[in-house]
Amino acid sequence: MRKLIIAIDGPVGSGKSTVARRVAELLGYTHLDSGAMYRAVAWKALRAGVPLDSPVDLERLAGAVRIDLQPRGSKLHVLLDGEDITDQIRTTDVSRAASVVAAVAGVRRPLVEEQRRAGAQGGVVMEGRDIGTVVFPHADLKIYLDASPEVRAARRLKELEEKGEDSNLAKVLADVRERDRRDREREASPLVRAGDAVVVDNTAMDAEETARVIVLLAQERAKAASV
Numbered sequence: 001m002r003k004l005i006i007a008i009d010g011p012v013g014s015g016k017s018t019v020a021r022r023v024a025e026l027l028g029y030t031h032l033d034s035g036a037m038y039r040a041v042a043w044k045a046l047r048a049g050v051p052l053d054s055p056v057d058l059e060r061l062a063g064a065v066r067i068d069l070q071p072r073g074s075k076l077h078v079l080l081d082g083e084d085i086t087d088q089i090r091t092t093d094v095s096r097a098a099s100v101v102a103a104v105a106g107v108r109r110p111l112v113e114e115q116r117r118a119g120a121q122g123g124v125v126m127e128g129r130d131i132g133t134v135v136f137p138h139a140d141l142k143i144y145l146d147a148s149p150e151v152r153a154a155r156r157l158k159e160l161e162e163k164g165e166d167s168n169l170a171k172v173l174a175d176v177r178e179r180d181r182r183d184r185e186r187e188a189s190p191l192v193r194a195g196d197a198v199v200v201d202n203t204a205m206d207a208e209e210t211a212r213v214i215v216l217l218a219q220e221r222a223k224a225a226s227v
Contacts, residue, residue, distance in 0.1 A: 001219075001223065001225070001226050002122070003222075004029075004122055004123070004139075004141055004222055005124055005141075006023065006124065006125045006126070006139065006140065006142075006214070007132035007135070007136050007139035007142045007143065007194075008020050008023075008125065008126070008128075008131065008143045008214070009131050009132050009144050009191070009197070010127075010143075010144055010145035010146055010191075011179070011183065011191060012156065012179045012180070012183070013152025013153060013155050013156045014152060015155065015210060016035075016128070016145055017033055017035070017127060018207045019145060019202075019207050019210045019214065020033070020127040021125075022207060022208065023125045023211045023214050023215055023218070026211060027125070029125050030125070031071060031076055031124075031125050031126075032069055032115065033069065033076055033127060033128075034111070034115050034126060034127065034129075034131060034135065035098065035128050036076065036089065037111045038101050039089035039090075039095070040067045040078055040080045040085060040089055041061060041062050041067075041098075041107060042089070042101045043080070043085055043088055043089045043094050043097075044061060044080060045061055045101065046093065046094065048061070052097055052100045052101065055104045055105075056106075058104050062101075062104075062107040062110055063106075063110055065081055066080070066081050067079070067080055067111075067114070090159075091165070092160065092165060092175075095179075099179050099182050099183065100182075102129070102183075102186070102188075102189075103182065103186035104188065105187070105188035112130075112135055115131075116135060116136070119136065129189070130189035132144070132194035133192060134189045140218075140221055140225065141198070141217060141218050141221045142194045142198065143198055143200055143214055143217070144198070145200050145202060146200070146201050146202075146203075147201060147202050149180070152176050153169060153173035153175075156172050156175075157172045160172070200213060
């Protein structure tokens with residue numbers, strides 16, 4: 001069967017990365033995390049002291065760095081200028097900064113082109129917030145993954161606790177709502193559901209169940225495309 005381009009979009013805490021990684025494993029595809037690229041730029045900006053309120057400086061930074069996504073076993077590693085920063089980009093500070101960085105059109109342009117090159121041959125599961133609307137508007141299968149804000153906040157809190165970060169549900173829920181607002185209202189590639197995307201609400205499903213639903217949808221699309 002022909003290998004597909006699968007686009008998974010959704011808000012923070014919807015489980016995109018975990019689900020996309022598992023879908024890729026089940027299908028034998030490559031998992032590409034577009035959000036990791038914006039996190040990498042944000043991490044570099046924070047470390048280099050580049051002001052987050054300066055689009056010109058952020059655009060210059062994004063155009064000067066090299067970001068590579070390398071699947072190694074079940075984990076996607078993020079390399080910035082050859083340095084593995086996979087774990088460093090998952091902190092709360094970097095997450096917040098990434099949301100700001102991702103709203104800058106001049107940052108998104110070079111990264112979107114890189115994402116298109118990476119997935120052009122198919123056999124990929126790419127996730128983010130504008131994959132089905134901007135990066136791959138003609139993707140073979142588009143998924144809009146969602147869950148209630150409360151459930152998404154609880155998932156995010158669990159991730160933070162596992163990393164040893166101190167937080168609480170009220171604080172994380174407020175952050176989730178703010179991220180939602182920022183993602184949906186930004187001028188450059190706002191978070192919207194593609195008109196032809198399949199909505200998968202996983203409020204009451206775990207990552208494995210969600211991934212298997214998407215795999216079934218992908219198999220149906222692949223069969224239909226082969227007829």
